[in-house]
Amino acid sequence: MNLPNKITIFRFCCIPLLVVFSLVNFKYHWVISLLIYFVACVSDTVDGNIARKRKLVTDFGKLMDPLSDKSLVYAAYLIFVNLGWHTEICILLMLAREFLVSGIRMIAATTGEVIAANKFGKCKTFLQMATTGMTFLLLAIGEGAADITMQTPWLNTYCAIAFWVVTVITVLSGIVYAKDGWYLIKTK
Numbered sequence: 001m002n003l004p005n006k007i008t009i010f011r012f013c014c015i016p017l018l019v020v021f022s023l024v025n026f027k028y029h030w031v032i033s034l035l036i037y038f039v040a041c042v043s044d045t046v047d048g049n050i051a052r053k054r055k056l057v058t059d060f061g062k063l064m065d066p067l068s069d070k071s072l073v074y075a076a077y078l079i080f081v082n083l084g085w086h087t088e089i090c091i092l093l094m095l096a097r098e099f100l101v102s103g104i105r106m107i108a109a110t111t112g113e114v115i116a117a118n119k120f121g122k123c124k125t126f127l128q129m130a131t132t133g134m135t136f137l138l139l140a141i142g143e144g145a146a147d148i149t150m151q152t153p154w155l156n157t158y159c160a161i162a163f164w165v166v167t168v169i170t171v172l173s174g175i176v177y178a179k180d181g182w183y184l185i186k187t188k
Contacts, residue, residue: 002056004065007047011068014040015075022079030139033079037136040072041129062116063105069125070098076132077163085159090167094128097174104181115181120173127169131162 014036022033047065051057077091101121108115117125138155178185 002051002058003054004047004051004056005058005060007043007050008061008065008068011040011043011047011072014043015071018072019075019079023082028143030136030143034133034136034140037072037076037133041133044069044125044129059114062114066117066121066125069129073125073128073132076136080132080135080159085156085163087159087163090163093167094170097170100174101177104177104184107184108181111184113184115177118176118180120176124166124170124173127166131166134162135159 018033018036018040021029021036044065047061051061074091074095077087077094080087081091105115135155135158138158142155
């Protein structure tokens with residue numbers, strides 16, 4: 001268990017903390033949620049940089065790093081659904097992409113091949129983390145409002161636009177993975 005893998009596990013541990021601090025209403029809970037989310041997102045960059053720089057890239061990291069990213073982002077999406085933002089269709093489309101890519105990775109694993117995230121997948125993850133992070137930031141800024149969604153209707157508009165843009169990019173990145181992994185599907 002090298003340092004980048006420990007950081008990946010740390011990111012998994014941030015998820016329940018994010019959920020608890022987001023859903024339990026007390027003074028500054030959105031600020032704390034934002035900090036947890038920010039630290040978890042930064043840890044994604046840190047573990048990747050350390051792994052590449054020190055040549056500590058492992059099959060565990062190639063598989064679990066993207067899984068921890070997905071878990072973090074989808075936990076955030078579920079928090080937003082709980083707030084009443086109707087992002088369910090976006091989430092379903094993005095989850096379909098994740099299942100497709102995971103299926104391709106599982107097929108590859110049966111042949112001893114590990115498919116790491118490509119540049120499209122990394123772009124998708126960055127955009128997902130950036131838009132959800134911005135949402136947490138806006139929630140933290142409006143922390144004192146009795147009902148944040150009613151006091152700031154522009155937040156609903158931002159979320160709707162941002163999450164649909166990310167959904168389109170997520171689906172497109174899934175199409176790239178499917179195209180690149182089609183040879184695996186065809187031979188199995």
